[in-house]
Amino acid sequence: MRTAVIGAGAAGITAAYELSKAGHSVDVFEAAPVVGGLGRSFDLWGQRVDLGPHRFFSCDARINRLWLEVIGRDYAMIDRLTRIYYRKRFFHYPLKPFDALSNLGGWESTRCLASYATEKFRTRAASHDLSFEQWVTSRFGRRLFEVFFKTYSEKLWGISCEDLDADFAAQRIKKLSLLEAIKNAFQIGTTQHKTLVDRFAYPKEGSGALYTRMADFIERKGNKVYLNSPIQRLMSDHGHVTGVELSTGEKRLYDHVVSTMPLTLLVKSLSGVPDSVRAAVDGLSFRNTILVYLEIDSKNLFPDNWIYVHSPELQTGRITNFRNWVPELHRGSENSILALEYWCNRDDTLWSDSHDSLAATASAELRKTGLIGKANILRGHVERLNRCYPVYRRGYKTLVSHIAKWINGINNLTPIGRYGSFKYNNQDHSLLMGLLAAEKINQGAKHNLWDINTDYESYQESAVITELGLRSEHQEELPIPTGTLQPA
Numbered sequence: 315m316r317t318a319v320i321g322a323g324a325a326g327i328t329a330a331y332e333l334s335k336a337g338h339s340v341d342v343f344e345a346a347p348v349v350g351g352l353g354r355s356f357d358l359w360g361q362r363v364d365l366g367p368h369r370f371f372s373c374d375a376r377i378n379r380l381w382l383e384v385i386g387r388d389y390a391m392i393d394r395l396t397r398i399y400y401r402k403r404f405f406h407y408p409l410k411p412f413d414a415l416s417n418l419g420g421w422e423s424t425r426c427l428a429s430y431a432t433e434k435f436r437t438r439a440a441s442h443d444l445s446f447e448q449w450v451t452s453r454f455g456r457r458l459f460e461v462f463f464k465t466y467s468e469k470l471w472g473i474s475c476e477d478l479d480a481d482f483a484a485q486r487i488k489k490l491s492l493l494e495a496i497k498n499a500f501q502i503g504t505t506q507h508k509t510l511v512d513r514f515a516y517p518k519e520g521s522g523a524l525y526t527r528m529a530d531f532i533e534r535k536g537n538k539v540y541l542n543s544p545i546q547r548l549m550s551d552h553g554h555v556t557g558v559e560l561s562t563g564e565k566r567l568y569d570h571v572v573s574t575m576p577l578t579l580l581v582k583s584l585s586g587v588p589d590s591v592r593a594a595v596d597g598l599s600f601r602n603t604i605l606v607y608l609e610i611d612s613k614n615l616f617p618d619n620w621i622y623v624h625s626p627e628l629q630t631g632r633i634t635n636f637r638n639w640v641p642e643l644h645r646g647s648e649n650s651i652l653a654l655e656y657w658c659n660r661d662d663t664l665w666s667d668s669h670d671s672l673a674a675t676a677s678a679e680l681r682k683t684g685l686i687g688k689a690n691i692l693r694g695h696v697e698r699l700n701r702c703y704p705v706y707r708r709g710y711k712t713l714v715s716h717i718a719k720w721i722n723g724i725n726n727l728t729p730i731g732r733y734g735s736f737k738y739n740n741q742d743h744s745l746l747m748g749l750l751a752a753e754k755i756n757q758g759a760k761h762n763l764w765d766i767n768t769d770y771e772s773y774q775e776s777a778v779i780t781e782l783g784l785r786s787e788h789q790e791e792l793p794i795p796t797g798t799l800q801p802a
């Protein structure tokens with residue numbers, strides 16, 4: 315059994331890692347010169363940075379065991395501090411009632427509470443096709459939606475919140491309501507909502523360490539990770555994939571293909587695609603990200619790991635301060651590296667703006683926030699991430715399920731991953747997809763991978779990572795798994 319994995323991001327590299335552990339023959343083809351995909355880390359100005367903030371968090375014991383198996387003890391727990399910047403004020407996130415009320419002022423707070431109360435007394439017809447705006451408004455009230463959700467979401471997705479599917483909220487702030495946020499702030503009750511978790515485990519070498527270590531293991535097991543090797547086409551015969559074709563024209567034969575390349579491009583690279591599936595693919599779109607890194611000549615700028623920028627007068631949506639993650643990242647430097655995120659479509663002028671122009675825009679916006687005081691901005695660096703966010707435009711689910719139904723007919727092709735299966739994944743979701751894809755190939759397990767990151771939290775054993783290793787839901791500490799990463 316020979317498997318090809320397309321893409322060495324979280325999903326692809328996990329699938330290959332698990333298959334290698336089980337003694338399978340697997341080749342990984344990665345278009346980029348490095349592994350890690352969106353979760354990679356890299357050296358910049360003598361320090362180490364990620365692609366924006368990368369907080370790893372999962373309650374799934376399988377995922378946390380895997381993470382610890384690879385990272386061992388080389389991690390630290392980080393106390394998360396994140397705030398929202400809105401109209402020249404900083405709001406604690408997760409919400410703290412007194413902080414929020416004093417920042418909003420008496421009049422604005424009254425408006426928020428009145429609109430929340432109005433929503434609570436409103437009867438709405440049950441609907442499965444809610445917009446993001448309807449979903450959030452019904453839980454938080456219209457005014458809080460306008461202050462804390464609308465501008466940020468519209469910057470991120472580039473469409474109105476009425477056109478955005480409620481799935482975005484349901485996946486990320488599932489079950490959270492204003493009441494739960496307030497209860498959490500007052501520490502009433504014992505369970506903490508996933509959105510509000512304030513401690514997380516982080517690898518001392520950066521988030522990408524997970525993926526470079528897995529790639530090393532794959533190679534030590536005698537399998538190959540080919541870098542700079544984009545797959546251009548999948549070869550197929552009578553509804554069965556027979557192999558992959560590289561951009562050089564080289565063809566390789568395989569029994570199974572795991573794909574994490576964009577779902578839209580995957581379909582276009584197959585033959586015999588029905589017109590209705592092609593039309594569904596044309597209805598899907600992605601949002602791009604531009605990250606502008608700025609080096610500042612100060613080591614004490616502000617305490618947050620990252621700040622959400624809701625203010626409509628600024629184009630940036632998030633600012634990460636790598637100084638506040640683990641000391642190993644800044645390697646003794648006296649300077650701080652910040653990353654400002656911008657989101658755009660491929661045909662927006664921002665996407666093709668020059669490096670200097672983007673660095674100038676980011677520098678000017680950063681100054682306006684007041685976050686760096688009189689400190690100097692020394693230099694800039696730009697990273698462009700194509701097809702970063704699968705856009706959950708209303709109606710997208712019907713399109714994806716039509717595509718999925720057709721692909722499911724090809725039993726030796728498994729699409730997984732963030733753009734690979736058109737799911738707004740965090741790392742944990744992509745790790746789980748990789749792990750279950752390997753079980754499917756390896757053990758013939760019947761997983762429906764299209765369901766992950768929609769409703770998967772309900773069926774697993776729960777355990778979280780603490781400084782001592784894994785802690786089960788019964789509060790017992792389990793030892794950190796070791797040994798798997800020893801040379802084969």
Ligand SMILES: Cc1cc2nc3c(=O)[nH]c(=O)nc-3n(C[C@H](O)[C@H](O)[C@H](O)COP(=O)(O)OP(=O)(O)OC[C@H]3O[C@@H](n4cnc5c(N)ncnc54)[C@H](O)[C@@H]3O)c2cc1C
Nearest residue numbers: 321323324325345351352366369544545731732739740741
């Ligand atoms: C700014 C930002 C912040 C984030 N913050 C967090 C966070 O705080 N916590 C968290 O858990 N997650 C976070 N994420 C999400 C996380 O990075 C992703 O969920 C995860 O890395 C996705 O892994 P993946 O393997 O599914 O996809 P990707 O990482 O996109 O990997 C796909 C890989 O396939 C390769 N590829 C594409 N086409 C081809 C081809 N034709 N041939 C060969 N290779 C190909 C790509 O080069 C890429 O390496 C963040 C993402 C971004 C962009």
